[in-house]
Amino acid sequence: MLELANEQIAMGQTAADKAEALRLLADRLVADGLVAEGYLQGLQAREAQGSTFLGQGIAIPHGTPQTRDLVYATGVRLLQFPDGVDWGDGQIVYLAIGIAARSDEHLRLLQLLTRALGETDLAEALRRASSAEALLKLLQGAPQALALDAQLVGLNLPAEDFDELAWRGARLLQRAGCVDSGFAAVLQQAEPLPLGEGLWWLHSERQVRQPGLAFITPQQQLRYRDQPLNGLFCLASLGAAHQALLERLCEVLIEGRGQTLYQATSSRAVLEVLGGEAAPDWPSVRIVLANPHGLHARPAKILAQLAKGFAGEIRIRVLDSAQPAVSVKSLSKLLSLGARRGQELELLAEPAIASDALPALLAAIEQGLGEEIEPLPNTAAPVAATPVEVLQAPAAGSRIQAVAAAPGIASGPAHVSVERDIDYPLRGESPTQERLKLRHALAAVNAELQALVQRSDKAIGEIFVTHQEMLADPALADDVELRLAQGESAAAAWMAVIEAAARQQEALHDALLAERAADLRDIGRRVLAQLCGVQAQAEPEQPYVLVMGEVGPSDVARLDPTRVAGIVTAYGGATAHSAIVARALGIPAVVGAGAGILLLAPGTPLLLDGQRGVVSVAPAADELQRALAERDQREQRLQAAWAQRHEPAVSRDGHAIEVFANIGESSGIDKVVEQGAEGVGLLRTELIFMAHPQVPDVATQEAEYRRVLDGLGGRPLVVRTLDVGGDKPLPYWPIDAEENPFLGVRGVRLTLQRPQIMEDQLRALLRAADQRPLRIMFPMVGQVHEWREARAMVERLREEIPVADLQLGIMVEVPSAALLAPQLAREVDFFSIGTNDLTQYTLAIDRGHPSLSAQADGLHPAVLNLIDMTVRAAHAEGKWVGVCGELAADPQAVAVLLGLDVDELSVAARSIAEVKALVRQAEYQTARALAREALQQDSAAAVRALVERY
Ligand code: PEP
Ligand code: MG
Numbered sequence: 001m002l003e004l005a006n007e008q009i010a011m012g013q014t015a016a017d018k019a020e021a022l023r024l025l026a027d028r029l030v031a032d033g034l035v036a037e038g039y040l041q042g043l044q045a046r047e048a049q050g051s052t053f054l055g056q057g058i059a060i061p062h063g064t065p066q067t068r069d070l071v072y073a074t075g076v077r078l079l080q081f082p083d084g085v086d087w088g089d090g091q092i093v094y095l096a097i098g099i100a101a102r103s104d105e106h107l108r109l110l111q112l113l114t115r116a117l118g119e120t121d122l123a124e125a126l127r128r129a130s131s132a133e134a135l136l137k138l139l140q141g142a143p144q145a146l147a148l149d150a151q152l153v154g155l156n157l158p159a160e161d162f163d164e165l166a167w168r169g170a171r172l173l174q175r176a177g178c179v180d181s182g183f184a185a186v187l188q189q190a191e192p193l194p195l196g197e198g199l200w201w202l203h204s205e206r207q208v209r210q211p212g213l214a215f216i217t218p219q220q221q222l223r224y225r226d227q228p229l230n231g232l233f234c235l236a237s238l239g240a241a242h243q244a245l246l247e248r249l250c251e252v253l254i255e256g257r258g259q260t261l262y263q264a265t266s267s268r269a270v271l272e273v274l275g276g277e278a279a280p281d282w283p284s285v286r287i288v289l290a291n292p293h294g295l296h297a298r299p300a301k302i303l304a305q306l307a308k309g310f311a312g313e314i315r316i317r318v319l320d321s322a323q324p325a326v327s328v329k330s331l332s333k334l335l336s337l338g339a340r341r342g343q344e345l346e347l348l349a350e351p352a353i354a355s356d357a358l359p360a361l362l363a364a365i366e367q368g369l370g371e372e373i374e375p376l377p378n379t380a381a382p383v384a385a386t387p388v389e390v391l392q393a394p395a396a397g398s399r400i401q402a403v404a405a406a407p408g409i410a411s412g413p414a415h416v417s418v419e420r421d422i423d424y425p426l427r428g429e430s431p432t433q434e435r436l437k438l439r440h441a442l443a444a445v446n447a448e449l450q451a452l453v454q455r456s457d458k459a460i461g462e463i464f465v466t467h468q469e470m471l472a473d474p475a476l477a478d479d480v481e482l483r484l485a486q487g488e489s490a491a492a493a494w495m496a497v498i499e500a501a502a503r504q505q506e507a508l509h510d511a512l513l514a515e516r517a518a519d520l521r522d523i524g525r526r527v528l529a530q531l532c533g534v535q536a537q538a539e540p541e542q543p544y545v546l547v548m549g550e551v552g553p554s555d556v557a558r559l560d561p562t563r564v565a566g567i568v569t570a571y572g573g574a575t576a577h578s579a580i581v582a583r584a585l586g587i588p589a590v591v592g593a594g595a596g597i598l599l600l601a602p603g604t605p606l607l608l609d610g611q612r613g614v615v616s617v618a619p620a621a622d623e624l625q626r627a628l629a630e631r632d633q634r635e636q637r638l639q640a641a642w643a644q645r646h647e648p649a650v651s652r653d654g655h656a657i658e659v660f661a662n663i664g665e666s667s668g669i670d671k672v673v674e675q676g677a678e679g680v681g682l683l684r685t686e687l688i689f690m691a692h693p694q695v696p697d698v699a700t701q702e703a704e705y706r707r708v709l710d711g712l713g714g715r716p717l718v719v720r721t722l723d724v725g726g727d728k729p730l731p732y733w734p735i736d737a738e739e740n741p742f743l744g745v746r747g748v749r750l751t752l753q754r755p756q757i758m759e760d761q762l763r764a765l766l767r768a769a770d771q772r773p774l775r776i777m778f779p780m781v782g783q784v785h786e787w788r789e790a791r792a793m794v795e796r797l798r799e800e801i802p803v804a805d806l807q808l809g810i811m812v813e814v815p816s817a818a819l820l821a822p823q824l825a826r827e828v829d830f831f832s833i834g835t836n837d838l839t840q841y842t843l844a845i846d847r848g849h850p851s852l853s854a855q856a857d858g859l860h861p862a863v864l865n866l867i868d869m870t871v872r873a874a875h876a877e878g879k880w881v882g883v884c885g886e887l888a889a890d891p892q893a894v895a896v897l898l899g900l901d902v903d904e905l906s907v908a909a910r911s912i913a914e915v916k917a918l919v920r921q922a923e924y925q926t927a928r929a930l931a932r933e934a935l936q937q938d939s940a941a942a943v944r945a946l947v948e949r950y
Contacts (some may be wrong), residue, residue: 009135011135013079022040027076034077035071036070036071037068037070040833046062056126060096061096072100075100077097094126097113113942122138146211146213147176147178147211148271151172153172153215154217155264155267158481162192162222162232165216167184169214170184170234176212179236183207186204192224197230200229202234210424213233213234217230218231230258230262245274260275282350283349287366288338288344289343292374301331313349316345318343318344318832347361377681397618398617399617400617402568402591405569405590408631411607412605413606414603415540417547422532424489428487430487434489435490446468476498491531491532498523505517539563544809551567565587566587566608567590568589570594571592589610590608593615601839642913645916646676651923659678660682660716660907665687665705669711676908680708681905682832682884683720685720685721697760699764702764704865705764718776718906722758722779723747724746747778747779749780752786769806776794776806778790787827810831811831813838815841815842818866826877832882832884833883840856842863843855856892858887858893859943859947875901881902882903884906895922898924899926933946
């Protein structure tokens with residue numbers, strides 16, 4: 001984060017003109033290692049686009065998006081020019097603040113500066129400042145304004161005594177971001193001050209971030225220290241920010257008007273008496289800010305200028321912040337919002353100008369305020385906006401080539417399941433009525449969830465149990481209650497609280513907690529639908545094709561698998577969650593078909609081929625017939641394959657390949673063997689860890705691994721050591737947030753940093769082995785030394801716990817491991833290629849990316865070449881190679897992998913029979929020719945076309 005410090009300031013500089021001042025700044029930024037040479041051009045280009053003069057003798061030169069790559073580290077450097085530098089248009093700069101920032105971090109700085117900008121004679125004071133300390137004080141020392149707005153007023157709140165009322169006041173201040181969580185405790189220790197008329201005052205300066213005042217009145221009559229307790233002021237005190245307010249309050253009390261406060265029925269009435277910020281009851285619109293660096297100086301300037309063209313007041317606020325609305329016409333106020341990309345803004349305009357001003361401002365923000373903007377992912381369209389993108393539903397007879405996700409052919413009417421906006425009133429009938437409505441809605445949703453728990457299997461059922469717990473969360477209930485008491489409708493109160501809680505989760509930058517945010521929004525919507533009487537879309541009578549944006553596991557759990565013939569998603573790729581879940585359920589699926597698919601009319605006949613990744617819209621009768629005949633043949637083939645599932649997979653010309661299973665839990669191992677597995681080729685142990693509420697100890701782990709080995713009855717078990725970190729955190733194992741977790745501390749990198757956990761796991765594995773064949777492999781190895789460190793640990797433990805049949809290997813899922821395969825092959829016993837990650841890292845496409853992951857195809861010739869290199873290197877040293885990524889189960893890939901001489905394929909248990917059958921149909925010599933040709937292709941699509949021709 002950008003903060004100001006003495007060392008960043010150079011006092012008493014001189015520059016003949018702006019160009020020289022910029023040069024001095026750039027030199028300083030380069031010398032201090034913040035930016036590369038060449039950043040000066042960025043500063044110049046930025047000034048050419050528009051002056052960075054901020055007012056009050058301050059300019060904030062910074063680079064352009066094109067020079068962002070030259071920034072090594074975020075930071076600022078300040079140069080004081082006591083003689084002033086002409087910044088153009090007669091504006092004189094005494095302090096130039098050079099910013100090196102890659103993203104919107106500088107908004108925090110602007111926010112800080114704008115507080116100082118309100119000071120009337122700041123420019124002169126900056127010019128005269130004689131030391132860095134003095135200058136810094138000028139920038140930071142401006143008093144912060146007291147926060148007092150509708151959020152900080154709580155009327156008729158349930159409270160049994162003074163302490164509870166004080167606690168509620170502290171909560172309001174905390175929610176508004178004025179205080180830290182310990183404030184409630186310090187407030188309890190403060191000495192209450194009676195103000196008269198049953199009004200009381202409490203204050204503390206500890207744990208305060210920003211000065212703020214909360215006012216709370218109790219629902220029932222209370223007394224405290226033998227006096228009435230009609231209302232309580234809780235002050236988060238910082239400096240003299242509350243002085244003016246206190247004076248005004250004294251006047252009100254002297255005039256004997258205290259009851260206007262404690263008998264008030266709306267926060268507006270309270271704020272009017274106290275002179276706080278009441279949100280005006282003006283027409284308003286909302287829009288999500290899409291500017292890459294938020295509302296920084298340049299776009300803010302354009303917005304302020306536009307607003308000045310209207311003869312009336314226009315205000316703006318950031319919806320999820322405690323700050324009151326500010327005038328759009330004031331540049332410094334706009335900057336003080338610190339609005340970031342993705343935050344929702346509300347614009348309010350006086351009724352007389354609203355119909356002209358609001359659409360004009362909205363359009364300007366939508367168009368980027370002079371900047372290029374990237375559309376935001378998954379944001380609702382602005383309330384009064386015109387549609388930006390014109391999407392069309394695919395026409396009847398069209399064929400969409402998307403991504404094959406789960407094999408099989410399905411047909412049926414489209415059941416398009418898209419979240420639609422639900423309108424709801426903001427104000428309620430009465431708190432009692434609204435409370436009752438909410439209680440009924442919560443009970444109904446709870447019953448729905450209970451039904452889902454009962455009909456789901458254990459893992460998915462747990463998702464709904466968590467949802468039930470969220471529904472009953474007392475902290476949510478408290479916050480909703482506060483809002484209901486202020487007259488909000490049940491729907492508005494509920495949604496505001498859910499949204500705030502979800503945002504709080506997301507702000508923690510933790511993948512697991514971010515998932516919790518999605519869960520919160522999920523239950524939020526369910527309750528809202530109940531409150532507003534919105535029925536879930538009726539499912540078609542006959543088996544249908546489900547069309548969705550993306551399908552998460554909880555969506556799938558809600559499906560009735562006997563009625564869902566197939567799944568088509570608009571977004572996602574073959575290794576996306578939706579695809580893996582669909583495969584596990586055996587439902588044909590095609591993913592990444594594009595957003596247009598969501599516009600299909602309900603009931604449109606669809607035909608999908610989950611093997612080729614094709615969706616046909618309203619197909620002609622003969623096409624449908626052909627496909628259905630193919631489906632029947634496939635059914636028959638699968639039945640025949642099932643009958644031979646225990647036979648080995650040997651090609652027509654006698655080449656054998658082993659077919660193993662991928663598993664993530666120890667239970668159900670018998671079923672896996674029953675489905676034809678010749679062993680387990682990948683035990684994802686992190687799933688075992690995740691199923692425990694804390695790190696399982698050695699004995700617990702040993703029992704789990706023993707269970708798998710027992711079930712395998714002498715067949716080999718390939719275990720992967722814990723693969724967490726990055727995007728796969730363990731709830732009980734806090735990992736620092738990383739900007740790019742896929743390239744961060746994950747897999748073996750992480751476990752080597754926590755040797756105790758790794759050692760415990762290895763000890764449990766060795767103990768469980770007895771005389772059975774155990775293979776241990778390490779995930780995400782990218783460097784030879786990582787492998788050696790991990791191997792050394794096993795060898796040390798092996799002296800303590802001897803194991804008869806043990807092999808050690810690595811997962812090849814980082815391109816460097818494949819490229820170093822010749823070196824590694826001398827030392828490992830085997831390789832197992834994780835094509836999911838190998839594809840991701842080779843093609844530089846996040847495997848879960850909403851739009852790109854469709855291109856992360858493991859049949860890409862670049863990935864195939866890495867597989868080929870790995871196999872050749874291993875075989876040269878007499879070592880074996882398995883493939884355990886999703887590619888191994890892709891029907892189009894089986895012959896290619898056979899031809900590349902892979903020794904083992906490890907796939908989801910459900911796919912074993914089919915993969916074995918595909919090997920039996922193939923001819924090894926032909927597959928080798930196919931593989932050689934595939935290595936020469938230039939795209940995954942070309943490889944797939946080639947496979948079709950063979
Ligand atoms: C892989 O990356 O291919 C793999 C099997 O590991 P995971 O999918 O668990 O990351
Ligand atoms: Mg992996």
